[in-house]
Amino acid sequence: MPDLRLNYPSIKQEADIFQQYVSGLTAQEKYALLYPAPMIPDAASLERLGAWLHLQPDMLHQQLDVTTTCSGNSAGHCILAVLKDREHTVAIETFTYNNFKLAGQALGYRFRTIDCDEEGMMPDALAQYLQTGSCRLVYVQPTVHNPTCSVMSLQRREAIAAVVRSFNDVYLVEDDAYRFLHASPPPTFLALMPERTIHVCSFSKIFNPFLRIAYILYPKGLLQGIDPIIRITTSGSSALFNAFVQHLLQHALLPPIGAEKRRIAIALHEKITAIFEGLDYRLFPGSYHMWVKLPAHLPANVFVPQMKAKGIDVMSSEDFSVHGNQEYIRIAMGAAWSSPELIPALETIAKGLR
Structure with missing residues (x-):
């Protein structure tokens, strides 16, 4: 019988695309891709990433910092690690991604569950909790939630964004790993509320589990010190994965x-x-x-x-x-x-x- 715990869909075309990509590289290019990826993407990479995420052209340059790591799991852990000296509690949905929960528990975080309905976290319940002043970090999976399959409508996202904005120094961590499974998803929180959103963008599920690269996009200066944490825990991603993702984005694959x-x-x-x-x-x-x-x-x-x-x-x-x-x-x-x-x-x- 099959293992029904794993949630990384893979299809044959992925292997074909990767093989075609590698076969087109020169010997020197192949050698160059054996090194670690740059932690900070270059201008062309940022432009492609911004287009993929449907962001305004100037947003990545004027409002956001971007850091590269090896996976969405690494991103979640490193975000929590860099904030643990100032944050101690995370507001989460009734059920939440298990590896984010484990990362927070390992780092000594407390979790406060916020009431949910069929769309996920309820704005009024979040507002009521944030009024206590004991939490400034909110974690959500707005599109095809893991595990509940809920999807936040645009109206729900706007209501959550309004709640977060109404409190000083509150930030939302957006894990949107399954966005690609929705044919026409509402805008991300990153697009709606870039000044308050820490967005995790991973490519292992939309393409293939072997593609170990993710990007963390966040308000400028918010996650100071995250790069050393990424280096210590995972050494970041590889130049091969970085270049291949850019190939996928550039050619709309x-x-x-x-x-x-x-x-x-x-x-x-x-x-x-x-x-x-x-x-x-x-x-x-x-x-x-x-x-x-x-x-x-x-x-x-x-x-x-x-x-x-x-x-x-x-x-x-x-x-x-x-x-x-x-x-x-x-x-x-x-x-x-x-x-x-x-x-x-x-x-x-x-x-x-x-």
Whole structure:
């Protein structure tokens, strides 16, 4: 049975694109790409990144600093590490990305969960909490949330931005790793509120897990000291990955990849709908993970081992909760979408839930 914990969708075209890229390099170019990537992108790289993120042309030069690291996970850890002397609490959604939670806990942060609805964090609940003055850092995943699959509408994003702006020195960390799975996503918080947003832009999910590079975009001067932390923890990314991402952006190779991954996921969505008919779950059409409510008599610490005994690995909601929640499981199909074992595994899970 397949591993249903991994959420990195990969398709054959990615290998073909990379092979074509490498085959076009000269021997000297190949040698030059064996070194670390520059921590600060050059002007041309910034221009392409800004276009990819739909930012105003002058924003990257006048309002933002940009730092390169090896992954979104590294970015989250390094952001928290550089801020830990001034910040001690992070406001998060009811369920949050498990590796961000682990990074914060390792660094001694406290987490405060903010009430959520089907779109994610609720503005009024956030405002009420920020009024206590005990927190100046907010973490959200606004587009195809991991694990709940929620998507914030433009109206919700604008309301959250208004709340953050109404408090002095409050900043929002935007993790938008699954944005590419939405065919027409609302603007990022970075575009709506650049002066208060720390944005993490990773390419490992839209392209391939091997592509270990991410960019942190943040208000000028806010994350002073982050570069040494990146060097100490990961040594940054490589020149090869940096150059390859720029190749992907320059030649507009990523939109077709994203479109193909959405097409595959939507086709999979139709099968899942039939398999899980009558059960309580959330799945965004185009995503590779689903969020399943467990029966009251069957908590995750019982159901997950039952599935593991059948060779099926899924994640408990406890992994995404700071309160030990056992009410849900996350099923991730990124590494298994093409496996002939996937559908039988999903049928086994659905049968177990029934």
